[in-house]
C-alpha cells in the first residue's frame with residue numbers, strides 16, 4: 001500500500017472513530033477497503049484516496065469506518081465478568097436501588113447484540129427477586145450494520161453455540177428454520193442506538209452500570225483517557241464499569257480504580273467498597 005494512502009486512511013479513521021492503526025496494518029486497510037473502493041465505483045484504493053481528499057462524501061466515510069470496525073463478540077464472552085455482574089454488582093444494586101427500583105445499564109460497544117442480550121437474560125433470571133423493577137439497557141455502537149443485526153436478534157447455530165447455555169437457549173429463543181430468534185420479552189429490556197464514543201456523552205443520561213468491553217483496545221492512550229473520563233461523568237457515584245480482559249484504566253485515568261480481585265471491574269475512586277478476598281480470608285483466620 002502507498003504511504004500516502006495509508007496516512008490518509010489512518011488520519012481519517014483516528015478522527016472519525018478513534019481507531020488507531022499502526023504502520024504494520026497496511027494489509028488490513030487493503031483487504032478491507034480494496035473491495036469497498038470497487039463497490040463505490042473506484043478503480044482502486046488510491047482513486048478512493050483522491051476522492052476523499054476533495055469534498056469528502058459522508059456516506060463513503062461512514063462505509064470506510066464501518067469496514068474497519070472489528071465486531072467480534074459472543075454470548076457470555078469470557079464468562080467471569082457475568083458472574084461478577086450477578087454476584088457483586090447486582091447484589092449491591094438490589095439493595096442500593098431497592099427504594100427507586102430502577103436501573104440503567106449502558107452497553108457501549110454492543111456489536112451484534114450478544115453482550116446486551118446476555119445481560120438481559122441474566123436480569124430476567126433475577127426477576128423473581130426484583131419484582132416491579134424497571135431495568136433498561138441502552139446498547140450502542142458506531143456500526144449501523146451491526147446495530148441492525150442486534151435489533152433483529154436472530155443468530156445462527158454457530159453463534160448461539162458460542163457461549164449460550166442450552167437451557168437458556170431453549171428458554172429464551174425460538175428456532176426459525178436454521179436460525180435462533182431471541183424472545184420479545186428479552187428484547188424489551190434493550191434500546192439500541194447509534195453512538196460514537198468520541199462524541200459528547202451527556203445526551204445518553206446517567207447510568208448505574210457501564211459495559212465498555214473490547215473497544216478501547218483499538219484506541220490510543222489519549223482517546224482511551226478521554227472516553228473513560230467522559231464515562232466517569234455519566235456513572236452514578238456507586239456505579240460499576242466493566243472493561244475487556246486486555247483493557248485497564250491504569251496509567252490512563254485516575255477517574256476509575258480497579259476493584260480488587262474482580263478482574264475487569266472498575267469503580268469511581270470514592271465508589272462502592274469491594275472487600276479484598278485476602279482481607280476476608282485473613283480476618284476469618286484471625
Ligand SMILES: C[S@@+](CC[C@H](N)C(=O)[O-])C[C@H]1O[C@@H](n2cnc3c(N)ncnc32)[C@H](O)[C@@H]1O
Pocket residue numbers: 016017018019069070071072073074077108109110111112115140141142143146195196197198212213214215244
Ligand atoms: C470487538 S467488538 C466488542 C463487542 C462487545 N463489547 C464484546 O466485548 O463482545 C467492538 C465494537 O466496538 C465498536 N466501535 C468501534 N469504535 C467505536 C466508537 N468510536 N464508538 C462506538 N463503538 C465503536 C465496533 O463497531 C464493534 O462493534
